[in-house]
Amino acid sequence: MASSALGQMRGNLASSVGVSAGYVEDGYGIMGTFNFHPNRFQYFQISVLAAIAEDKGAQNIPYNIFTIQPGLYYRVFMAPRRKNFSVFLGGGGLFGYEVINNGSNELPNGALITGKSRFIYGVNLGAEMELGLSNDFSLLVKANEYYHVNSDVGNFYPYAGVGLRYFLF
Numbered sequence: 001m002a003s004s005a006l007g008q009m010r011g012n013l014a015s016s017v018g019v020s021a022g023y024v025e026d027g028y029g030i031m032g033t034f035n036f037h038p039n040r041f042q043y044f045q046i047s048v049l050a051a052i053a054e055d056k057g058a059q060n061i062p063y064n065i066f067t068i069q070p071g072l073y074y075r076v077f078m079a080p081r082r083k084n085f086s087v088f089l090g091g092g093g094l095f096g097y098e099v100i101n102n103g104s105n106e107l108p109n110g111a112l113i114t115g116k117s118r119f120i121y122g123v124n125l126g127a128e129m130e131l132g133l134s135n136d137f138s139l140l141v142k143a144n145e146y147y148h149v150n151s152d153v154g155n156f157y158p159y160a161g162v163g164l165r166y167f168l169f
């Protein structure tokens with residue numbers, strides 16, 4: 001009976017939402033996701049990332065990054081005996097905004113910052129591990145690598161987080 005319930009746990013998914021928190025380069029981030037599942041083996045994802053960080057160097061310069069990432073994920077592994085563990089790989093585009101030093105070009109010591117706050121765009125690759133906790137909830141582990149084409153903070157930007165996913169219907 002229990003294995004039958006676990007096998008049906010992911011039977012007719014249509015959409016889910018999730019939230020995770022974790023590490024970004026030089027700071028912390030939080031991500032919200034909405035997934036549309038056309039079938040059991042893939043999903044379309046729209047995610048929003050908010051990062052709060054500080055570039056540590058000769059001067060500590062705070063920055064924030066806010067991005068939206070549309071993408072597509074495919075299941076590449078499902079545990080053979082327990083159908084409640086899966087691994088997904090995917091990727092997509094991204095666009096957003098980065099704020100350097102709260103929008104000010106001058107540091108407290110009078111030095112000027114050559115980088116500026118701006119709209120950014122690029123691509124991302126991601127991996128998600130999901131462990132089903134019940135019919136409605138899953139534990140989620142996310143790892144994404146972003147490539148910001150025009151960022152003054154840095155082109156490559158990682159995110160790794162842990163969170164929960166809720167299946168709407």
